[in-house]
Amino acid sequence: MESVFNLLHAVMLIINVFRTNGTFCSLQGEPVYPLLSKDGDIIVGVIFPFHRSWESTEVSYMVKPSPLKCYSQSVIFAIEEINNSSSLLPGVSLGYKIYDTCSSRAMGVKMALALVNGNVNSILDEPCTKPAQAQISHDATCECLSDKRIYPTFLRTVPSDYYQSRALAEMVKQFGWTWVGAIRRDDDYGNSGMAGFTEAAEKLGVCLEYSLPFFTNYSPEKVLRIIQQIKSSTSRVIVAYVTYWDLEMLLDILYEHNITGYQWVGTGAWIADSTVARTDKHKILQGAIGLAVPKTTVTGLKEFILDIHPLKSAGSAIFTEFWEALFNCKYTVQNDSNETIVCTGQEELSEMDNEFTDMTMMPIFNNAYKAVYTIAHTLHDLLGCTQTCPTKKQPDPPTFLEHLKRVRFKTKEGEEFYFDKNGDPASKFEIINLQTIEDHYEFVTVGYYDSSFPAHSRLAVQMPSIVWAQNTSQLPVSVCSESCPPGTRKAVQKGKPICCFDCIPCAEGEISNITDSLKCEQCYQDYWSNQHRNECVKKETEFLSYEETMGILLTAVSIIGTVMTIIIAIIFFRYKNTPIVKANNSELSFLLLFSLALCFLCSLTFIGRPSEWSCVLRHIAFGITFVLCISCILGKTIVVLMAFRATLPGSNVMKWFGPPQQRLSVLAFTLIQVLICLLWLTTSPPFPFKNLKHYKEKIILECQLGSAVGFWAVLGYIGLLALLCFVLAFLARKLPDKFNEAKFITFSMLIFCAVWITFIPAYVSSPGKFTVAVEIFAILASSFGLLFCIFFPKCYIIIMKPEQNTKKQMMSKVPVK
Helix, strand or coil: CHHHHHHHHEEEECCCCCCCCCCEECCCCCCCCCCEEECCCEEEEEEECCCCCEECCCCCCCCCCCCCEECCCCCCCCCHHHHCCCCCCCCCCEEEEEEECCCCHHHHHHHHHHHHHCCCCCCCCEECCCCCCCEEECCCCCHHHHCCCCCCCEEECCCCHHHHHHHHHHHHHHCCCCEEEEEEECCHHHHHHHHHHHHHHHHCCCEEEEEEEECCCCCHHHHHHHHHHHHCCCCCEEEEECCHHHHHHHHHHHHHCCCCCCEEEECCCCCCCHHHHHHCCCCCCCCCEEEECCCCCCCCHHHHHHCCCHHHHCCCHHHHHHHHHHHCCECCCCCCCCCCCECCCCCCHHHCCCCCCCCCCHHHHHHHHHHHHHHHHHHHHHCCCCCCCCCCCCCCHHHHHHHHHCCEEECCCCCEEECCCCCCCCCEEEEEEEEEECCEEEEEEEEEEECCCCHHHCEEECHHHCCEHHHECCCCCCCCCCCCCCCEEEEECCCCCCCCEEEEECCCCEECCCCCCCCCEECCCCEEECCCCCCEEECEEECCCCCCHHHHHHHHHHHHHHHHHHHHHHHHHHCCCCHHHHHCCHHHHHHHHHHHHHHHHHHHHHCCCCCHHHHHHHHHHHHHHHHHHHHHHHHHHHHHHHHHHHCCCCCCHHHHCCHHHHHHHHHHHHHHHHHHHHHHHHHCCCEEEEECCCCCCEEEEEEECCCHHHHHHHHHHHHHHHHHHHHHHHHCCCCCCCCCHHHHHHHHHHHHHHHHHHHHHHHHHCCCHHHHHHHHHHHHHHHHHHHHHHHHHHHHHHHHCHHHCCHHHHHCCCCCC
């Protein structure tokens, strides 16, 4: 029904009348006559609401209802300009038949159907079926009318609610309102428009707490339920997809139930209507904001309208009625009443102050103006008019409709007009704000919306210019849940709309750096979330450095060990000709001291930021220097055993293990380790590695072993030599006490093995830089163990007991216990 009602505001072109064989019908009820008419070569049929009210009558459904009677408040619009044009339809005059709907649905439907079928006043047998007639509306905005499958002949000069709904949604989103209520007119206009708004709002993250249908004929009980729903809601913004008729009724009801202080958002059907502004005596709509057809000026239109003089339109009752209503006077005075003002016909329209004279209806006038011009330009093209039109024959409806869809022209003001594929014009809206100035409403333009612009610039609002509900400059807040700050994410509350949510802090390693983030983003692997979880910061890198306390201490101990080794070497070199130095194989002793110095120094390669060369150097240097060290000790152990065996009668074993053999054995044992290291380096060498698994919040810079087999082969070979050395030294532990080298070697190997056996579990379980510290500690501990056990007793004798450093003392025999 509403789809037909939209034709109340349609300017419809009737381009031909066909008589067809078949069923005949007649128009029911009273004859319908045009309010205004004019003959012409081509007649334009117009339906327009001159009156906004009518006399309501009781309908019993038992007898035929009496016809509607219209009362005052008139509007008129003329199309004389085209007939006076020499460039548009030259030689062809346009006539018109304008019918008044009285803003009545019933009257509008009757006139629309009668006008389309061409039998407006006929009660004769006329065909009921007519060819499709093109219809051009200046005020019907329902999105449903854009469906060309249902309304193939409908076009309009007013923007469709499709864009109005989406513009409202974008505007609500821009103001930060994510939790709104809605009231819609319970017909095609309200339901279709609100459906479009809801769809667009959901895509933008705006939720409707309620969407309530309303109609002026609802029962009091139904209206009360609507009121209770509004009162119990938490949203502070109401989107009203209604007409001014609905609001006139709603305002009194809302005030009666003390529902005030809400921020109203409206459509063009009421937001710019001065009638609503005057009706809102309780200031409920104060600060309302919404969309309206842009204000415009049609050159000469205001002057034409204000020049409507009843004497110049003699015989037309509408002008007389208009004049009487406008100036509150009467042309015909009954009973010589002194209270009645007599119209003189000379009253000045320019002195009046109302919506007619201040042109508040100008946007509607302009749309009707453009509707008529689309007809004229289409006819001009179809008739092939140049200097004059060669024919005045009316084109058939299908041909006219196809050309009408493609019409494109510029108005006098330079505005380009055309229809899109749905028969709609480009959608442009002004954003209107109802502001109270000196105890009356003023419609203030605070922005615009243009669908032809790119998506990011379609909506522009001047926020400082807006006055909000209750005449405040503070933007109202209407949300179900407060915004989630950066560092949190939204989690929708179960069973509630997406606008109702909890704010969940981001997990470690995740951040959100925008308000109302739907999810937390994972930081890149080298970054970690800060304390507030709103920024990824570069992870702290951890390695054993020379600047920290542990690194300084280990470096100091390493240097001390090296210095002590050098001092012992100097002592041994100073007393190299003494019996105790000679008896302990001075050549192997110096080589052992050299290797121990390297062992102390190789621990320094484990300190500092790992690099490719340091990772290779630290493991290779460690493996080779320790094998060199153990090889020297192993050589000394063998020398001890061989020397004891050489003292037995008839033994000449020392000739098989003299100095050349000792050097060769050390070289051979060391070369084996060198070969193992070369294989390791060739297959899969150590390399610097960022360990991200052990600690989430920091990066451990370490040396990856590359080939674990290579590492354990190096370590295992050292262990094997150490074990062999320990066994041989243990076997020689019962040699005569004066020849005590074997005991010292045994103790040193015992310490060495103990250190490295405990090193393995400590190495595996130590986190981060402590792994490196454990390895350095093992190197230093085992090095000091060898240094102390093997060389300190000899240094003690050399320095503190020189009387024992004699050949006699070294050769003395002590019985074996």
